[in-house]
Amino acid sequence: MTKTILDPDEFAQQRKVIFTDIGLPGSGYARYSAAMYFHKLGRLSLDLLEIYRRCSKWDHEDPVILASLEGVEPVTPDELKFA
Numbered sequence: 001m002t003k004t005i006l007d008p009d010e011f012a013q014q015r016k017v018i019f020t021d022i023g024l025p026g027s028g029y030a031r032y033s034a035a036m037y038f039h040k041l042g043r044l045s046l047d048l049l050e051i052y053r054r055c056s057k058w059d060h061e062d063p064v065i066l067a068s069l070e071g072v073e074p075v076t077p078d079e080l081k082f083a
Contacts, residue, residue, distance in 0.1 A: 006041070011082045014038065019077060022062045031063065032056035043080060047072045 018034035020027045035052035038044040048067055055061040067074040 006082070008082050010037075015077070015080050015082075018075075018080070023060045025059060028056040028059045028061065035063075038075070038080060044075055045072070048075060 039049040064074040
């Protein structure tokens, strides 16, 4: 098994993308892509990844709000720090 080497620049870019403003064209798919990145690192739950997937088609859907409505703990910027 290989160990993942984290690139701090990539981490910072993905962190910026996952918190992209709601409503920007293409932002839903971009947020989902970043969510997959953080899920692979073990920083985002499978339940929350599913919410990002469901919201990916609609740029105006806020996955944080949907997560709260469904009782899934959303991820915050403070939780996604490079370490």
